[in-house]
Structure formats: structure tokens, C-alpha cells
Amino acid sequence: MDNNSALDLTLEAIDQVNSQDPNMEFCHEVEVPKELLYGQRMSERLAQFAPGASEHLQIAARAQHIKRWAIPRSDYPMDRQGYHQWRTDLGKMHADLAAELMREQGYSEDDAVRTQQLLRKEKIKRDAECQTLEDVICLVFLEYYFADFAAKHTEEKMLGIIRKTWAKMSEAGHAAALELDLPEAMLALVKRALS
Template sequence: MTTTPFQLASQWIDAENAQDPNIDQHESINFPKELLYSNRMFAKLMDFCPSASEAVQIASKAQHICRWKIARDSYPMDRVGYLKWREDLKKFHAKTTAEILEKAGYDSEFIARVTFLIEKKLLKKDAETQLLEDVICLVFMEFYLEPFVAKHETEKLKNIILKTWNKMSDAGHEAALKINYSADNLALIKEALGI
């Protein structure tokens, strides 16, 4: 049976993310953190937009590829340091993915499109960049808001929720309000959004 470039790329992205030394739990099972994130991104994309192009599918899986290799604390622990870290990560994720896609047999045009998406270029203007951003925000709201709530005070949380909301499309907003939040988190979201 022939393995498609998509299957190869997916397997290799998973293999890279499976090396993450950081562990996250899901339903009492331990997973390498970025492998779990990648699986959540892909599953959410397929649920939110089953007709998503192959480029967006790969970009969703590779959004955080090998993220642990560039540590946050290797940059100044201020706003400028944070933004530089995020910018460098995007380039690193895009480059790592491009190398995998080339090995899998994709052409340069397809690879350029995937790196464009991973670097989140033309947000709000490019429909597929916006789709990817919606999925990133939905995954955050569903799986990662809860741990944030434990670490931050209410005003900061409301600010984070509002910033996340403002990055999303109307379809993203609709999907976000259907997520099964805890009663406390739903109240916090509604308070942040003034609804």
C-alpha cells in the first residue's frame, strides 16, 4: 500500500512531538505535551471545518512542533522577551515543518503555503490563517483555560479571554460558546465579554 505525502508528514510530525520530555495528562493517561496539543489541534480542526485543506491540516498538527526546544526562560522575562520568543518560535515551527514536508515529497509551493500559515501571516485577511487561529483559540478555551484560571487573578484572565476572543471569527465565537465549560469558567467568560 502506498503511503501518501500527507501520511508521511503526519507520522513524522507526531514522531517529533512524541519526543517532548514534558508530560500532560488527559483522562488519567500521560502524553508528551506537544503530541497531545497537536492531536487536539487536528481533531478540533476536523470538527470545526471538516473541509479544511491539506495545508491547514498539516499546519494544525505542526503548530507547536518541538516547542520545548526553545525555552521561554532563554529570553528576557518581560513583554519584549515574550514577543521575541513567540516570533522566533513561529519561524522555528515553520522551518522544522518545511524540512519534514520536503522529505515527504511536497512541492515548494505547498511548503510555502504551510509555513505562511504556521507563521500566522495576514490574520483576519487570509481565510485559512483565520481558520487556523480560530482552532488555536478553541483548543485554548476548551483545554488550557482551566490551568490558566488556577494561576492568574481575575482581571488578567478576563484580559486573556478578551484578547483570545478578538482574534476569532464569528464562526469561532459561535463554536467557543458551545464548549462545555465549568460553571465558574463560563461565568468568567461571560463577564470578560460583557454578555
């Protein structure tokens, strides 16, 4: 098996699934399926943050939100427990779908299982690759989604979210976050949350 082509084909397969997202987002004045764009942003940030990332990690980053629209948040109670159940169900779906696409491209069962572990966030803080994935998720959130998210929530809630996000990240993740080109108001909010 040519691993490079298996990787490329798996990433393409993930993009094909995500290109079916009915939710659209503007990027450079062009409408793009939301999760297709998210997956590509995850891959770009991973390549910058961890250029030597394994194929498992590259696939997990691209598949982080694969077919996310299929399990809407509105299907769950609008409380903390409902939110956590939704996130758990999403993680399982993302992991299973990514593993299925990997097997279709000739990856071994061990390879598929490893990627599932990453997508389910097993052993976070104890598994270096899982921590790297979490750092990349947080960096992509801060870089692309933080400002819009902040516009919909109170400053107090945002300070709490920043602190929770920061707690999930490694020291390398913190350093990369502080180098992001954030709007002045967002950077001020981050600094306030961390002071």
C-alpha cells in the same frame, strides 16, 4: 504522488518529533508527551470546525507547537518584548520544521511555503485559512488549557486574556467557543469578559 499518503506521512512525522517532548501531561489517566497531545487536539478540533480543511491547514494545525520545548520561554527576558520575540522565534522554527518534513514526504516547495505562511500567522484576518488556524488555536486553548491557566492568574488578568483571545477570533470561532462544554466557573468568566 499520492497526496493522502503524503499527508498521513507528514502528520506521522510531526507526531514522531512531538513524541520526544520531555514534558508530560495526563490525558485519560495516561501520561503523554505534552506537544504530541496538543498537536492531536489541534487536528481533532480542526476536523470538527473546518471539516474541508486543506492539507496545508491540516499540517499547520498539527505542527502548531512542533518541538516547542526546544526554545524555552526562560531563554528570553520576562517582559512583553521578550515574550513577543519568543513567540516570533517559535513561529519561525515551527514553520521551518514543518516545511522540512513536508519536503521529505514529497510535497512541492509551494506547498511547504504555504504551510510556513500559515504557521507564521502571515496576513491573519485577511487570509481565511490563517484565520481558521487562529480560531482552532483559541478553541483548543479554551477547551483544554483555560481552566489550568486561570488557576495560576488573577481574575482581572484572565478577563484581559479572554478579551484578547476573543478579538483574534472570527464570528464562526465565537459561535464555536460558546458551544464548548466549559466548566461553569470558566463559562461565567467568559461571559463576564464579553459583557
